[in-house]
Each structure stands twice: as C-alpha cells, then as structure tokens.
Amino acid sequence: MSNPVVESLVARSNRLGADPRTTNYAGGNTSAKGVETDPVTGQDVDLLWVKGSGGDLGTLTEKNLAVLRLDRLRSLVGVYPGVDREDEMVAAFDYCLHGRGGAAPSIDTAMHALVDAAHVDHLHPDAGIALATAADGERLTREVFGDTVVWVPWRRPGFQLGLDIAAIKAANPQAIGCVLGGHGITAWGDTSDEAEQRSLHIIRTAEAFIEDATARLGRHPFGAVRPGFEALPDDERRARAAALAPVVRGLTSSDKPQVGHFTDDDVVLDLLARDQLDRLAALGTSCPDHFLRTKVKPLVVDLPATAPLEEVVARLSELHTAYRADYQAYYDRHATADSPAIRGADPAIVLVPGVGMFSFGKDKQTARVAGEFYVNAINVMRGAEAISTYAPIEESEKFRIEYWALEEAKLARMPRPKPLATRVALVTGAGSGIGRAIAERLAAEGACVVVADVNLEGAQQVADELGGPDVAVAVQADVTDEAAVAGLVEAACLAFGGVDLVVNNAGLSISKPLLETTAKDWDLQHDVMARGSFLVAREAARAMVAQQMGGDIVYIASKNSLFAGPNNIAYSATKADQAHQVRLLAAELGAHGIRVNGVNPDGVVRGSGIFAGGWGAQRAATYGVPESELGAYYAQRTLLKKEVLPEHVAAAVYALTGPDLVQTTGLHVPVDSGVAAAFLR
Structure with missing residues (x-):
C-alpha cells in the first residue's frame, strides 16, 4: 500500500471497527477521495475508495475497498431514473470502477460519492441508532447537537439516500454529520482525522446524553423485574x-440445518427478566444490519425460569409453530409478484428467560454474529426507552430490505457450502494421531468440530490450528468418566447448538501375551474403548434424539476386531466389543435417523499417539522387527503393500458421514491395505 490516502482510510476504518461502541461487525462503511494517475492517459484522475460490499471495518485491508472514478459516479445524478428504479444504479457502479475496481461496490457507494467531503464515515453505533429509533428522534437530535448534526428521515439505503444527505450537507455548511432515522449516523471531514473525530464526537455525545437520561429516569428502561424470570x-x-440447545436447534432447523450459538451475557439476562420484554421483542430490530441477521423479531419463551424443563420443551414446540405461521403471514402481507421466495420461517433468535439467548445461522460465525447483533439491538432499545420510546421503522420497510432483490443477489454470490457445512462433529482422542487427522478432515469439509482429548493442551492446539472457536473448540474429557462424558456433550451443545456426528476414536493399547496380561491391563483398555465408546455414544444419542435431525456415530475399531493376532488379548477383545456396538446401535438408533458405522484400520504407525506411547515397541518386539521398520512391516503383509496413515482413516470417516452414503448403516469399512485374514464375512 503506497497511497497515503488509502493508508489513512484503512487505519481509520480499523480503529473505528475495533470498538463495538462505534459500529457492529461488518456494519457501516468508510470512504476517502483522492487523486491518482490514470495508467492509460497519464493524467490525474479523482477517485473514491470506499469499503466494498460484505467487508468489515475492523479487519479492512486495501483489497476490501472498491475503487471508482468520482467524475463518472457523479455523472450518474443526471441519469438517475428516480426512487422507483434506484436499484438499477447499483449495476451502474460497475461502469464507474477504476482499473480492476477492487471489491464489489455496496449500496452505500452513492452516499460517499455524492457528499461533498473528502472523507465520509457511515456507522451503526448503538447510541446513534437509539437516537435514530426514538419516537421523537428528530427533536432529540436538535436538543443534543443543535444545528451541528442534522436529522435525515428514514429512507432505505440507496442512491436517493445519497442525494438526500448530499443536499442536507450543502444546506447546512455548519453540520459535521447527520442522524439517519431508524438507521445510524454519517459524519464527514476534510481530513481523515477530522472525519474520525467527528464520528466519535457524535457517538460519545449521544452516549453521554443517554447515560444522563437513564440516571434521571428513576426506573429501569425495560421496566420492573418479573418474579420468577430472573x-x-x-x-x-x-x-x-x-x-x-439441541431442542431449540432442531426446531430452528425445520427449513434447513443451522449451527447454534448461546449467549448469557448480563445485558441479555437483564432484558429477559423485565416486564417490557414482550412489547419490545415484538417491535423487532430496526437498523438493516440488525434485522438482516436476526430476522424482524425473535421467538420469546413466555414461561418463568423456574418452569419445569419438560414444560419449556413443550412450549417451545408450540411457540415455534406459531412463529412460523406469523412469519409466513408477514411475508404474505408484503410480498409482491417480484419478491424473492420466502427464505424460511424459522427464527434466528430464541430468548429463554432465566437462561439466555440462542442464535442460529449457516455456520458458527453467522450464528455468533446474529447474537451479537441482537445484543446491539437490546442496547438500542434500552437507549431509546431511556430518552423516549423505542419506535423502529415500519414492518413494510423491513420487508423491503429483507426481501430486496439486491440482497437476494448478494446471497446468490455467496460461495457454495462445503459438504459438511452446518454439521457439528465431536471427535474423541482428537489431540493427536488418527483423531487429529479426522478432526482436520471434518473441519476441512465444513464441519464445526469439538476436539476432545484427555490432554487439553494437545486438544487446544488442534482447535487453534483448525481456526479457533468459530470452527473448533477443545474440551478435556476422560471418556471413562460418566460425568465427564455428559459434560463433553453439554460443551458441544453450548458451543454449536448440538451434535450431529460423533467419532469414537479415543484409545490406547498394551501388547502382552495372555499369561502376562493383568486384570488392570484388561480393565484399562475396556474402560477407555468399550465403556468409553458406549458412554460417548449414549450421551451423544440423547442430544441427537432431542434435535430430531438424525446423525452419525462412527467407531474407530480395528482389523484386530476380526484378526486373531498374537499377544493382543485385551486390545483385540475390546475392539471386538466396539465392532459389535456398531451393529447393536445401528439397529436401535435407525428409527431416529441416526446411522452407526465403523472403520477397521490396520496398525497406523506414523503420527500415532498409541504407537509412540510404547505400543509400537511392543508390537515390533512381537514381530521381531526394529520399531523404525514397523510401518513397512505392516505394509508388506497386506495385499496392496502400502502403509496405512491417519489421513486414510480420516478419509473413510468422511466417506461414511458425507453426502454419498446416506443410506448406509451398520457397516464396517476396512482401511488396512488388504489384510485377508480380516476380511468381513
């Protein structure tokens, strides 16, 4: 990056986007105007750099900026066909791009181009939106800012809004910015620093005004606490x-599977305990960035926190049915012949008094961000109720944005989901070896992964390398401990909303002849693999049945479940136990759409925690070969003469749980390069 105008724009954007009080994730946009040399003509050309569609200010880089010729953008004013056809102007932006143009221009490009200022910030701060959604927001804006910040009545983002703001700035040369009714704020300046300071001045002044009003109110903006709802x-x-969590996730996945996120921040719990919850929730969110992610309103459980769990579950089902009917009616009220088809009637936000908020989306990040946006909406409601009455934009206007042809086109540009997108996988023994390879493959195919291991440090390293909490979480779990296994599944439900795919991989081995095998050796191996697999399968099945979304359970057994090798009584017997658990559970759980299959690997030497922990030396001694040559020895006794690696086992797990073998259950897949003695019969 060499252009100082661009450098200052990116730095300003990152500072503004890093503070959640200033703007929400992916919300708002910033711009700068400057001069560069046209590489074709060699002449100076006036340009606009503006955050492109879908970017985030906090992580903005130069590649996220759209670069457009200012003269061509401003020439569009002369061909603008009017508000009824303003959507056509977005396509016209493409003809204003400079060079390769950078990122795709957003709908707000006109605002930045037409306002006569070198630097423009459009932001969605909670305090600013509180003013913008107050019933008497225009009067309050004058009270707070005098004539330095001007009120702009609600208008859907687009070319006409850009013309409106440009005209208001021209008519009010003393103004440093404006409050956009129902939406947010815009500020401008002759320098990057001036624009940033003016943005911050508007936000901090609004925050102070709301704080003072709240202190003087003499009551909580959300009303009194309802007994039993704390x-x-x-x-x-x-x-x-x-x-x-799995119950709610299953309900909200009626149209399509979704990933969940749970939030029990104080700000959420406080709203859920108050007597104005139902009124405010029914009004819905206002800022377009909010309701595009949260839907127009949440599903609210109307029972106290102390209600029996069974009663809450039953009521959730009733409320979900009512929510879907209500959303369909909302769509039918406002849809026209040209409207996109309904995208699904399930809620994105579910509020449970005393417990917290569940939010949902096509992946973990989308679900988490939806929850963050509803927290923003709560802050907006609190501020608006402190200074006035919360009055969001009309339902019809929300529909016009939610089912906007431009929004539909934006969704159509999204990349195609990966095969395991929306699936939540739980892999035991995933801190190393085969389990690690399985976790890596499932994450690469789009799954969210719970990396479970008795060694938390190893599990955390794997989770971090997979992409962190929006992709994978680490959980320490001893699979022999019943309470720990229940806690493991609970952790999966809290992290991602439930569990869809379980891989029973945790294991160990001790190689001894029968006469040297102790009861302790026997018990340890059976506790970890036979008992552990049973406990994990049982607790995961509880969640899967509650979800009513089906699921997959995969056992990493062994060719030793069939092959009678030497000096291996305890290990091979427990692997046979696991292999028969596959058949038993496939028969029992099929009625719930849960498929249970197994993988039978040959000895996996490279990268294996079991072999590195002493098993390799024991088996090498049994076969009379150096430990360093054990993998080659195993390979040479197979039909294919190839060594089995962790990624081969991971590939089999993906094959069993991916989109191609959906009618398969009760199957064991050999991954042994061909061991004839272990052929399935």
Whole structure:
C-alpha cells in the first residue's frame, strides 16, 4: 500500500471497527477521495475508495475497498431514473470502477460519492441508532447537537439516500454529520482525522446524553423485574441451556440445518427478566444490519425460569409453530409478484428467560454474529426507552430490505457450502494421531468440530490450528468418566447448538501375551474403548434424539476386531466389543435417523499417539522387527503393500458421514491395505 490516502482510510476504518461502541461487525462503511494517475492517459484522475460490499471495518485491508472514478459516479445524478428504479444504479457502479475496481461496490457507494467531503464515515453505533429509533428522534437530535448534526428521515439505503444527505450537507455548511432515522449516523471531514473525530464526537455525545437520561429516569428502561424470570444461578443456567440447545436447534432447523450459538451475557439476562420484554421483542430490530441477521423479531419463551424443563420443551414446540405461521403471514402481507421466495420461517433468535439467548445461522460465525447483533439491538432499545420510546421503522420497510432483490443477489454470490457445512462433529482422542487427522478432515469439509482429548493442551492446539472457536473448540474429557462424558456433550451443545456426528476414536493399547496380561491391563483398555465408546455414544444419542435431525456415530475399531493376532488379548477383545456396538446401535438408533458405522484400520504407525506411547515397541518386539521398520512391516503383509496413515482413516470417516452414503448403516469399512485374514464375512 503506497497511497497515503488509502493508508489513512484503512487505519481509520480499523480503529473505528475495533470498538463495538462505534459500529457492529461488518456494519457501516468508510470512504476517502483522492487523486491518482490514470495508467492509460497519464493524467490525474479523482477517485473514491470506499469499503466494498460484505467487508468489515475492523479487519479492512486495501483489497476490501472498491475503487471508482468520482467524475463518472457523479455523472450518474443526471441519469438517475428516480426512487422507483434506484436499484438499477447499483449495476451502474460497475461502469464507474477504476482499473480492476477492487471489491464489489455496496449500496452505500452513492452516499460517499455524492457528499461533498473528502472523507465520509457511515456507522451503526448503538447510541446513534437509539437516537435514530426514538419516537421523537428528530427533536432529540436538535436538543443534543443543535444545528451541528442534522436529522435525515428514514429512507432505505440507496442512491436517493445519497442525494438526500448530499443536499442536507450543502444546506447546512455548519453540520459535521447527520442522524439517519431508524438507521445510524454519517459524519464527514476534510481530513481523515477530522472525519474520525467527528464520528466519535457524535457517538460519545449521544452516549453521554443517554447515560444522563437513564440516571434521571428513576426506573429501569425495560421496566420492573418479573418474579420468577430472573437469571438462574450460573451452573443451573448453563445446564439448562445445554439441555435446551439441541431442542431449540432442531426446531430452528425445520427449513434447513443451522449451527447454534448461546449467549448469557448480563445485558441479555437483564432484558429477559423485565416486564417490557414482550412489547419490545415484538417491535423487532430496526437498523438493516440488525434485522438482516436476526430476522424482524425473535421467538420469546413466555414461561418463568423456574418452569419445569419438560414444560419449556413443550412450549417451545408450540411457540415455534406459531412463529412460523406469523412469519409466513408477514411475508404474505408484503410480498409482491417480484419478491424473492420466502427464505424460511424459522427464527434466528430464541430468548429463554432465566437462561439466555440462542442464535442460529449457516455456520458458527453467522450464528455468533446474529447474537451479537441482537445484543446491539437490546442496547438500542434500552437507549431509546431511556430518552423516549423505542419506535423502529415500519414492518413494510423491513420487508423491503429483507426481501430486496439486491440482497437476494448478494446471497446468490455467496460461495457454495462445503459438504459438511452446518454439521457439528465431536471427535474423541482428537489431540493427536488418527483423531487429529479426522478432526482436520471434518473441519476441512465444513464441519464445526469439538476436539476432545484427555490432554487439553494437545486438544487446544488442534482447535487453534483448525481456526479457533468459530470452527473448533477443545474440551478435556476422560471418556471413562460418566460425568465427564455428559459434560463433553453439554460443551458441544453450548458451543454449536448440538451434535450431529460423533467419532469414537479415543484409545490406547498394551501388547502382552495372555499369561502376562493383568486384570488392570484388561480393565484399562475396556474402560477407555468399550465403556468409553458406549458412554460417548449414549450421551451423544440423547442430544441427537432431542434435535430430531438424525446423525452419525462412527467407531474407530480395528482389523484386530476380526484378526486373531498374537499377544493382543485385551486390545483385540475390546475392539471386538466396539465392532459389535456398531451393529447393536445401528439397529436401535435407525428409527431416529441416526446411522452407526465403523472403520477397521490396520496398525497406523506414523503420527500415532498409541504407537509412540510404547505400543509400537511392543508390537515390533512381537514381530521381531526394529520399531523404525514397523510401518513397512505392516505394509508388506497386506495385499496392496502400502502403509496405512491417519489421513486414510480420516478419509473413510468422511466417506461414511458425507453426502454419498446416506443410506448406509451398520457397516464396517476396512482401511488396512488388504489384510485377508480380516476380511468381513
């Protein structure tokens, strides 16, 4: 990056986007105007650099900027066909691009181009939106800012809004910015620093005004606490959230599978305990960035926190049915012949008093961001109720944006989902070896992964390398401990909303002849693999049945479940136990759409935690070969003469759980390069 105008724009954007009080994730846009040499003519040309469609200010880089010729953008004013056809102007932006143009121009490009200022910030701060959604926001804006910040009545983002703001700035030369009714704020300046300071001045002044008004109010903006609706104690609250998460996820995945996120921040719990919850929730969110991610309003459970769990589950089902009917009616009220088809009637936000908020999306990040946006909406409601009455934009206007042809086109540009997108996988023994390879493959195919291992440090390293909490979380779990296994599944439900795909991989081995095998050796191996697999499968099945979305359970057994090798009684017997668990559970769980299959690898030496922990030396001694040559020895006794690696086992797990073998259950897949003695019969 060599242009100082661009450098200052990126730095300003990053500072503004890093503070959640200033703008929300992916919300708002910034711009700068400057001069560069046209590489074709050699002449100076006036350009606009503006955040492109879909970018985020906090992580903005130069490649996220759209670069357009200012003269061509401003020439569009002369051909603008009017507000009824203003959507056509977005396509016209493409003819204004300079060079390769950078990122795709957003709908707000006109605002930045037409306002006569070198630097423009359009932001969605909670305090600014609180003013913008107050019933008497225009009067309050004058009270707070005098004539230095001007009120702009609600208008859907687009070319006409850009013309409106440009005209207001021209008519008010003393103004440093404006409050956009129902939407946010815009500020401008002759320098990058001036624009940033003016943006911050508007936001901080609005925050102080709201804080003072709240202190003078003499009551809570959300009303009185409703007895029985207060937050449950921490442990009880998290346990109930974990129990409800798969139920809620299953309901909200009626149209298409979704990933979940749970939030029990104080700001959420406070709203859920108040007597104005139902009124405010029904009004819905206002800022377009909010309701595009949260839908126009949430589903609210109308029971106290102390209600029995079974009653809450039953009520959730009733409320979900009512929500879908209500959303369909909303669509039918406002849809026209040209409207995109309904995108699904399930809620994106579910509020449970005393427990917290569940949010949903096509992946973990989308679900998490939806929850963050509803927290923004709560802050907006609190501010608006402190200074006035919360009055969001009309429902019809929300529909015009939610089912905007431009929004539909934006969704159509999204990359095609990966095969395991929306699936939540839980892999035991995933801190190393085969389990690590399985976790890596499932994440690469789009799954969210719970990396479970008795070694938390190893599990955390894997989770971090997979992409962090929006992709993978690490959980320490001893699979022999019943409570720990229940906690593991609870952690999966709290992290991602439930569980869809379980891989029973945790294991160990001790190679001894029968006469040297102790009861302790036998018990340890059976506890980890036979008992552990049973416990994990049982607890995961509880969540899968609650979700009613089907699921997959895969056992990493062994060719030793069939092959009678030497000096291996305890290990091979417990692998045979696992192999028969596959058949038993396939028969039992099929009625719930849960498929249970197994993988039978040959000895996986390279990258294996088991072999590195002493098993390799024991098996090498049994076969009379150096430990360093054990993998080659195994390979030479197979039909294909090839060594089995962790990624081969991972590929088999993906084959069993991906989109191609959906009618297969009760199957064991050999991954042994061909061991004739272990052929399935």
